[in-house]
Structures are given as C-alpha cells and as structure tokens.
Amino acid sequence: MDNIHQSFQIHRDPLKNKDHRRVADFIESTAGIPLPESKKTLIETRLRKRQRALQFDTLEDYLDFVLENPEGENEKVHFIDTLTTNKTDFYRESEHFDFIKNHIKSTYALKPKKIRIWSAGCSTGEEPYTLAMEMLELKESIPDLHFEICATDISTRCLAKATKAIYEHDRVLTMPLTIRRKYLLRSKNKENPRIQIAPEVRKFVTFSSFNFMSEDWARHEQSYDFILCRNVMIYFSNADRERLTQQFSYSLKSGGVMIVGHSESLIDPKSYFNRLKATVYQKGG
CATH class of the missing domain: 1.10.155.10 (Chemotaxis receptor methyltransferase CheR, N-terminal domain)
Known part of the structure; x- marks a missing residue:
C-alpha cells in the first residue's frame, strides 16, 4: 500500500x-x-x-x-x-457580426466586389464559420456579394478540428435556431449527437497555420477588408501587441476594418487606425 x-x-x-x-x-x-x-x-x-x-x-x-x-x-x-488553446463559441460577441453586415451594406453594396476576411486566432473554427453563415445570410439581400474567409491559428490540433467542422451538440446552442436549421447537419447517433457544419458554409473558409511571432506577414499585406483578432492579444505583452497592431494595419486594405475582443484594445491605434466604436477600428485612406 x-x-x-x-x-x-x-x-x-x-x-x-x-x-x-x-x-x-x-x-x-x-x-x-x-x-x-x-x-x-x-x-x-x-x-x-x-x-x-x-x-x-x-x-x-x-x-x-x-x-x-x-x-x-x-x-x-x-x-x-x-x-x-483558448475558449471560443459560435456567435461570441455577436454585435461584431452585426457591425460587419451593416458596414458591408452601407459601404460595399453599391460597388460589389469580393470581401476578404481574416479570422486571426480562429481556434477550433467557431468564429470563421459564424462569419461564413452570416455572410451567406447577407448574400440573400445582396446577391452579387462574393466573399472568402482566411482562418489561421498557431494550434495544429485546433486547425484539424476546425477543418473537420464537427462539434458536440451543446456547442451549437449559441446559434440562432434559424441558422441551425439552415446550415447544420445532424448525426443520427442519439447516444452521441454531433453536428457538422454544412459543405455550403465550409467551402468559403480556408484554414492554415500562422504564428504571429515568427511567420512571414508579407503574404497577408493589404489583403483584407476585415480582420478579426478577438480575445487573442490579451495574452501578449504590450510591446508585442503594439507590433501586432502595426502588422495588422499593413494587412488591411485602405479603409479596412480591424475588430478586437471586448476585453482588449489596440496599443497606440491612432498611428494606424481611426476608432469607429469600442473594439472596432478602421484603417485610414
């Protein structure tokens, strides 16, 4: 013993x-x-x-x-x-998705083009799939709207789960019921009910590995209309957050929008952005 x-x-x-x-x-x-x-x-x-x-x-x-x-x-x-690895949910801080849709309606609807969105620090895929579903909803009122979503994370394990797009049933309960009915596939296994994001949503999202600290940012330069990096930079030092603020500004197109989480803010944003509202910043130009 x-x-x-x-x-x-x-x-x-x-x-x-x-x-x-x-x-x-x-x-x-x-x-x-x-x-x-x-x-x-x-x-x-x-x-x-x-x-x-x-x-x-x-x-x-x-x-x-x-x-x-x-x-x-x-x-x-x-x-x-x-x-x-950090916690994430579908429709987390949902007002950000409302802002993106309203911004597209007022800014891009009259001059259709492909909207490119970067979900930076996408974890297991809840954020980029939420974006894709909301963009598909918007496309019903703007048929000429085209979009693509780049989703990156440092975690290969999270990316593997995100690519499979399979989630436990309780993970999708934060979605509106109408969205669940339109864009989710349900397993027939009642003992272990699982959900998969439908192919018509998944095809708009591309996942890849990206380390903010060591990767080449050149491939992202002036590429995006929107960047979401939410509840990620709170884990970095102020010096690294300031550097990331600069890098993200370079990755946005002129007039592009940067969105961070409700618990964080950009370091020295005035050098690169105009603040539109709390947690939402726009690149000048």
Whole structure:
C-alpha cells in the first residue's frame, strides 16, 4: 500500500518554479504569450495530460524530453497547442457580426466586389464559420456579394478540428435556431449527437497555420477588408501587441476594418487606425 501511495505521489509531482520558468520562457519566445506565476496551476493541469499520455513518471521528465531532448521535437507541437488553446463559441460577441453586415451594406453594396476576411486566432473554427453563415445570410439581400474567409491559428490540433467542422451538440446552442436549421447537419447517433457544419458554409473558409511571432506577414499585406483578432492579444505583452497592431494595419486594405475582443484594445491605434466604436477600428485612406 505504501509503495502504491509513493508511486502516486511521484506521478503527481508539482510543477517546480524552475520548470515553470523554462516553460514560460519557451512559450513566450515561440508564441509570444507570457505565462506568469499566476498561470502556474493552469500550466500544470494542462501539461499533466501530456505527461500521462506519453507515460512519463514526472512533469520534470516530460519537460526534459520536450525542451532538452532532440527526440522531443515532434512533441513541441502538442506542447504549444496544450498551452495556447483558448475558449471560443459560435456567435461570441455577436454585435461584431452585426457591425460587419451593416458596414458591408452601407459601404460595399453599391460597388460589389469580393470581401476578404481574416479570422486571426480562429481556434477550433467557431468564429470563421459564424462569419461564413452570416455572410451567406447577407448574400440573400445582396446577391452579387462574393466573399472568402482566411482562418489561421498557431494550434495544429485546433486547425484539424476546425477543418473537420464537427462539434458536440451543446456547442451549437449559441446559434440562432434559424441558422441551425439552415446550415447544420445532424448525426443520427442519439447516444452521441454531433453536428457538422454544412459543405455550403465550409467551402468559403480556408484554414492554415500562422504564428504571429515568427511567420512571414508579407503574404497577408493589404489583403483584407476585415480582420478579426478577438480575445487573442490579451495574452501578449504590450510591446508585442503594439507590433501586432502595426502588422495588422499593413494587412488591411485602405479603409479596412480591424475588430478586437471586448476585453482588449489596440496599443497606440491612432498611428494606424481611426476608432469607429469600442473594439472596432478602421484603417485610414
């Protein structure tokens, strides 16, 4: 009995301060996201799942494998995914989608063109699919409207889920009922009811991996009419947020619109944007 208890205690070793520091240093240098002391419990909880999955005796052993051992290179993808994945919902902060539709009606309806939207930090796809469904709704009143949505995230695991577009039933309850009836496919498995986004929605969304801190931004330059980067930059330092504000301004077309989450704001937006309303900014020109 004592041996079992001792084994369990070893398995549940707490995250040491030095290990927290090297995790935080790696994630900040790789993904630009600070993980302060206040996040220590969250880090331990999330990494414990990977430790168990790979059957390491201790968290320290797992971290040595990922951060010090060349054989752990492939695990780094899961490591980053585990610590950078954020919560999202369909129709989260829904007034942003209303703003986009109204802005298109007043600005683009009389001069039809293809609208390009970037969902930056798309997680598991709820935001870009919401955008696609709302644009399809708008297209009913503006038949000449054409659009495409670029959705990016640093997490390959999230992108894989987003591409499949399959969700648990309770995940779609934030959608209006009329939208659910039009754009969702339901599984026939009553024991595990799951939902898939319909192909006529999915075809408008393209997913790809993008790391704000290390990728080449040139492919996004002056490409978009709208950029949504919501509830993402709150995890970055002020210096990185200021740099991202500049990069996003370069990625917008003249007159394009940048939207951030309700809990955040751009750093030094006046150098690049005019503020239209809280969390909504427009590039000059």
